[in-house]
Amino acid sequence: MSTPTPNSAEARDVMFHLHSQTNAQAHAANGPLIMERGEGIHVFDSQGKRYVEAMAGLWCTSLGFSEARLKRAAAEAYDKFGFYHTFNHKTPAATIDLAEKLVALSPIPQAQAYFATSGSEATETMVKLAWVYHTVRGKPGKRKIISRDRGFHGSTIVAASMCGMPRMHREFGLPLPGFLHTLCPDAYHGMQPGEDEAAFVIRLAATLEELILREGADTIAAFIAEPINAGGGIIVPPAGYFPAIEAVLRRHDILVLGDEVVCGFGRTGEMWGSQTVGMQPDMVALAKGISSSYFPISAVILGKPIQDALAEMNKGGEIFGHGFTNSGHPVGVAVALETIRIYEEMDVVPHVRAMGARLRAGLDALAAQSRIVGQVRGAGLMIGVELVAEPASRTAFDPALKIGARFDAEALRNGLVIRAMGDTIGLCPPLIIDAAGVDEILDLFGRTLASVEAGLAQPHTA
Numbered sequence: 001m002s003t004p005t006p007n008s009a010e011a012r013d014v015m016f017h018l019h020s021q022t023n024a025q026a027h028a029a030n031g032p033l034i035m036e037r038g039e040g041i042h043v044f045d046s047q048g049k050r051y052v053e054a055m056a057g058l059w060c061t062s063l064g065f066s067e068a069r070l071k072r073a074a075a076e077a078y079d080k081f082g083f084y085h086t087f088n089h090k091t092p093a094a095t096i097d098l099a100e101k102l103v104a105l106s107p108i109p110q111a112q113a114y115f116a117t118s119g120s121e122a123t124e125t126m127v128k129l130a131w132v133y134h135t136v137r138g139k140p141g142k143r144k145i146i147s148r149d150r151g152f153h154g155s156t157i158v159a160a161s162m163c164g165m166p167r168m169h170r171e172f173g174l175p176l177p178g179f180l181h182t183l184c185p186d187a188y189h190g191m192q193p194g195e196d197e198a199a200f201v202i203r204l205a206a207t208l209e210e211l212i213l214r215e216g217a218d219t220i221a222a223f224i225a226e227p228i229n230a231g232g233g234i235i236v237p238p239a240g241y242f243p244a245i246e247a248v249l250r251r252h253d254i255l256v257l258g259d260e261v262v263c264g265f266g267r268t269g270e271m272w273g274s275q276t277v278g279m280q281p282d283m284v285a286l287a288k289g290i291s292s293s294y295f296p297i298s299a300v301i302l303g304k305p306i307q308d309a310l311a312e313m314n315k316g317g318e319i320f321g322h323g324f325t326n327s328g329h330p331v332g333v334a335v336a337l338e339t340i341r342i343y344e345e346m347d348v349v350p351h352v353r354a355m356g357a358r359l360r361a362g363l364d365a366l367a368a369q370s371r372i373v374g375q376v377r378g379a380g381l382m383i384g385v386e387l388v389a390e391p392a393s394r395t396a397f398d399p400a401l402k403i404g405a406r407f408d409a410e411a412l413r414n415g416l417v418i419r420a421m422g423d424t425i426g427l428c429p430p431l432i433i434d435a436a437g438v439d440e441i442l443d444l445f446g447r448t449l450a451s452v453e454a455g456l457a458q459p460h461t462a
């Protein structure tokens with residue numbers, strides 16, 4: 001990052017631009033990192049420095065940063081028209097094709113697709129559909145939503161209420177009433193002494209059921225979860241977690257909402273994260289990988305019981321009173337269709353498994369040489385490396401040491417973009433990565449780890 005000088009792009013950014021998830025004071029002091037262009041898995045900053053983008057931006061650019069076919073698909077869609085919508089019985093022609101394609105790929109039988117433009121809109125749409133479902137079935141009191149500590153579901157008010165992170169709630173007075181949280185299935189830190197994973201799963205399910213009984217099952221509409229938590233630190237649930245949780249939820253007539261915004265479209269080494277973890281959702285939210293984020297588009301895939309509830313409502317003459325101007329936007333739809341065509345042509349699932357295994361093996365080898373790697377975890381091309389003070393006892397670093405932030409700064413110096421979530425280092429590279437790209441990440445990761453480890457005695461200054 002270069003320090004702002006008057007009238008520089010850096011100074012104008014500090015003056016005119018409020019950034020997401022950023023401390024503006026630190027931003028003013030350090031200046032922005034201005035990115036100018038991308039090429040495959042690499043991006044280049046305004047000084048011409050090259051980085052491996054090992055986070056695919058925000059867990060999203062699965063096809064890398066320069067896929068010409070997506071640019072062409074957008075241009076051809078714009079040749080027809082710049083906009084059309086899906087309200088009042090109208091539809092852009094290509095939107096029908098994407099709905100059909102998503103339903104064919106879907107983990108949910110006899111599904112339909114609903115379109116929106118962001119992950120937050122998709123997760124909130126699922127909440128409204130869950131409310132319709134219960135209301136139409138004569139249970140309008142079923143309103144509350146259960147999510148999990150360290151889950152992430154978006155930034156709008158209901159989506160943020162469903163997040164399990166203090167920074168998404170604090171100054172906003174969230175969560176809204178009726179948005180409840182249960183335990184995160186983090187076996188590494190969450191298991192009690194003497195507990196194994198099977199016992200941990202039983203406790204997680206029992207804790208969820210206690211919450212449901214305490215609140216009253218007749219007040220609870222749905223439970224939402226990412227198959228594998230992304231932003232919460234790449235938490236892979238222990239074996240048997242979702243079947244155990246879902247048995248409790250079904251017993252109390254509570255819908256299961258899957259947030260596949262990060263995990264969907266091959267990321268975890270299956271087409272859907274729900275397949276990787278044995279989850280059977282009633283609805284899922286899709287975004288990011290659906291278009292490799294070349295255009296803002298998201299979707300909800302809804303199962304037959306939800307459609308039946310909507311049909312009941314319609315019989316009474318009511319419409320589904322919901323929709324976004326850009327739902328099913330023809331340009332986003334064209335980009336998504338082309339993105340999915342590319343996933344199919346590259347046979348994305350076995351490719352992700354092979355590249356994920358290579359990345360994982362390399363990280364495991366680095367961990368074996370390191371004093372500060374507690375755990376390497378993940379699935380497919382979504383991997384977290386947790387740094388701890390003492391691996392044997394799983395003792396975390398003193399937060400004041402800001403180990404994750406040090407790693408992030410050092411990685412950037414080395415030309416590697418990662419995501420530090422506390423002291424867990426996230427890697428989620430574009431799915432098009434090849435063996436040479438994986439090896440480049442491993443080389444830069446290894447060098448960064450070595451210098452962070454060597455610098456542990458020094459105070460953090462960045």
Ligand code: PMP
Pocket residue numbers: 058059117118119120121123152153154155226230231259260261262287
């Ligand atoms: N769900 C998950 C799992 C996410 O990671 C995100 C975004 N990082 C969202 C929902 C929200 O998506 P958006 O930012 O497009 O609203």
